[in-house]
Amino acid sequence: METLLVLGPMVRHVDGDSAAIWVETAAAGVVTVRLPGRDGEQGWRAPTFGVHGHHYALVEVTGLHPGERSAYQVLLDDQVVWPQPADPFPAPHLATSPPGGPVRLAFGSCRTSVPHDLVHETSHGVDALRTYALSLRAGEPGxxxxxxxxxxxxxDQVYADSTSAAMREFIASRRSLQEEPGAELADYEEYAHLYQLAWTEPPLRWLFSWLPSLMIFDDHDIRDDWNTSLAWREEMEQTSWWHGRVVAGLGSYWVYQHLGNLSVSARAGDPLWHELQRRQAEHPGREVDLTDAVDAFAERADRDPLSYRWSYTHPLGGSSHLVVVDSRAARNLDPEHRAMLDEAEMSWLDEQLTGDVEHLVIGTSLPYLLPRGIHHLEAWDEAVVAGAWGPRWRRPGEWLRQELDLEHWAAFHASFERVAAMVTEVADGRRGTAPASVVFLSGDVHHSYITEVVRTGGSRILQLVCSPVRNPMPVVMRAAFALVAHGIARPLGAALARSARVPDPPLRWRDVAGPWFDNNIAVLDIEGQDLRTVWLGGRRVPGIDDEPQLVLVADIELDVPPVGSSTHPARARVHPDDRSRVRPRAARALGVAALSLAAYAWWRRSR
Known part of the structure; x- marks a missing residue:
């Protein structure tokens, strides 16, 4: 029975009256989601669809009630496949969004899928998400x-370019690791196996079976530095394997991640889902093969970013709003019109960033507000590549951009300024009633921190970054990062930016808490106008291999004052046992600047 369900069930988009349940099955069939205690075991059904020999279904459970909580079962061809007999984890449940009240949003990024033994925990740390799942199973939510x-x-839910031993073994069973792209992923079958490695861990499978999840890609879901610049793109297109990689990566992303992000109405307007519905209507009760449509869709989405939108929105508790932004595939890489978001995507974002909500939450894989030293460095490098220091510096600037991953929002200065204008208008009450806060949630940078825009009134603007979930920056590199972010790079970066005639950023921001470098998962608690966030990690318990201990890294109350107040206090309680923090003063020795920068560049390329 266990092999009938390859992956899932995963509870994805949930609102007040519907829930999406996603599964991968071992064979074609009809998937039913049944609520045994509701209306005489009411069920919702969907036939599987095939992609490259794999079988999937997304069941839309509709007609639910706000705040409803029900146990559920998953059946394949009328045989119960979840929950499984003798499952040590609690039975899964569906819980729709309540009409109001508190909202607790867990978030994080960058998770590698390697074993949980001492050897791999030495190199990759304790998996924070798995530890959190085990704690929740034990009734200890932190x-x-x-x-x-x-x-x-x-x-970075999966790493297509930095594979584990198990993934390399699977690749080697299909082709030689000596042929391009070597130990990196080449096609859809390898992506499917990578997702199985990432999502079959029993505690995570249980967590996904009841906790609604939303996702967005970053570069490693496709490849490191994905869409950094036109030069990077042209280099990739000269390889023999890039086209197959990006088609497989985007196609599998739509199947495994993006499809479940959408509401019932948004999914109905999705062109690929519409094509699936059309084919299923022509062949009722049978599995349809969507392989050709998925591949054609992915190829078109890569070639013409305007043809599809990966960004989406989601209500939070009825009074707050989440906007999740694609900061990878929607880029305009034309040096004359370089932008983090192309014009259509930027216009869409402009429409979403409005007031009349309690809190406006913006999810973007890349941090919008970087440490000031790195922000100046990235803005300077973009200007140098554009010719601010003359043509001879263009190539070194491009090399530096790729070596140091200088391709966040700061490296798309025009886009940074446009978003700054949008959020400022929201916070000032010029786009409807000002929310209590505008909060950016991000990951990517392998350390966690909180920053705040310095303002004298209006809504509070904050940036909360949680990274990694499991892929920590080595200890020897943390001092290098502190140097780049907070040490000599801050005044040096500002001077370099001025030398390249880069305008000062339209926002000023300050550090509130962090940085923390170990594996973490963060939880943002929204209750009325009050915000509280905690960072949680895992620690191995001596003598116990499979049950790491959940530890509190930081507990921060972000008191939101009445709109118009100039007082923005934040009370931060950092766990006394936290050893993951490196303070800026640790890297102020100018004599190690060159060595640290070189070491940091080497690490970024090797990850």
């Missing part, structure tokens, strides 16, 4: 005292 309502995964 300092907030309640389980989360939603999980937001902000990129």
């Amino acid at each position: 300092p907030l005292g309640v389980e989360p309502d939603l999980l937001l995964l902000l990129g």
Whole structure:
């Protein structure tokens, strides 16, 4: 029975009256989601669809009630496949969004899928998400005292370019590792296996079976530095394998991640889902093969980013709003019109960033507000590549951009300024009633921190970054990062930016808490106008291999004052045993600047 369900069930988009349940099955069939205690075992059915020999179904459970909580079962051809007999984990449940009240949003990014033994925990650390799942199973949800309502995964759910021993073994069973792209992923079959490695861990499978999840990709879901620049793109297109990689990566992303992000109405307007419905109507009760449509869709989405939107929105508790932004595939790489978001995507974002909500939450895999030293460095490098220091510096600037991953929002200065204008108008009450806060949630940078825009009134603007879930920056590199972010790079970066005639950023921001470098999962608690966030990690318990201990890294109350107040206090409680923090003063020795920069560049390329 266990082999009938390859992956899932995964509870994906949930609102007040519907829920999406996603599964991968071992064979074609009809998948039913049944609520045994409701209306005489009411069920919702969907036939599987095939992609490259794999079988999937997404069942839309509709007609539910706000705040409803029900146990459920998954059946394949009328045989119960979940929950499984003698499952040590609690039975899964569906819980729709309540009409109001607190919202607890867990979030994080960057999770590698390697074993949980001492050897791999030495190199990759304790898996924070798995540890959190085990703690929730034991009825210990951490300092907030309640389980989360939603999980937001902000990129690098899988690593297509930095594979584990298990993934390399699978690749070697199909082709030689000596042929391109070597140990990196080449096609859809390898992506499917990578997702199985990432999502079959029993505690995570249980967590996904009841906790609604939303996702967005980042570069490693496709490849490191994905769409960094036109030069990077042209280099990739000269390889023999890039076209197959990006088609497989985007196609599998739509199947495994993006399809479940959408509401019932948004999914109905999705062109690929519409094509699936059309084919199923022509062949009722039978599995249809969507392989050709998925491949054609992915190829078109890569070639013409305007043809599809990966960004989406999601209501939070009825009074707050989440906007999740694609900061990878929607880029305009034309040096004359370089932008983080192409014009259509930027216009869409402009429409979404409005007031009349309690809190406006913006999810983007790449941090919008970087440490000031790195922000100046990235803005300077973009200007140098554009010719601000003359033509001879263009190539070194491009090399530096790729070596140091200088391709966040700061490296798309025009886009940074446009978004700054949007959020400022929201916070000032010029796009409807000002929310209590505008909060950016991000990942990517392998450390966690909180920053705040310095303002004298209006809504509070914050940036919360949680990264990694499991892929920590080595200890020897943390001092290098602190140097780049906070040490000599801050005044040096500002001077370099001025030398390239880069305008000062339209926002000023300050550090509130962090940085923390170990594996973490963060939880943002929204209750009325009040915000509280905790960072949680895992620690191996001596003598116990499979049950790491959940530890509190930081507990921060972000008191939101009345709109118009100039007082923005934040009370931060950092766990006394936290050893993951490197303070800026640790890297102020100018004599190690060159060595640290070189070491950091080497690490970024090797990951």
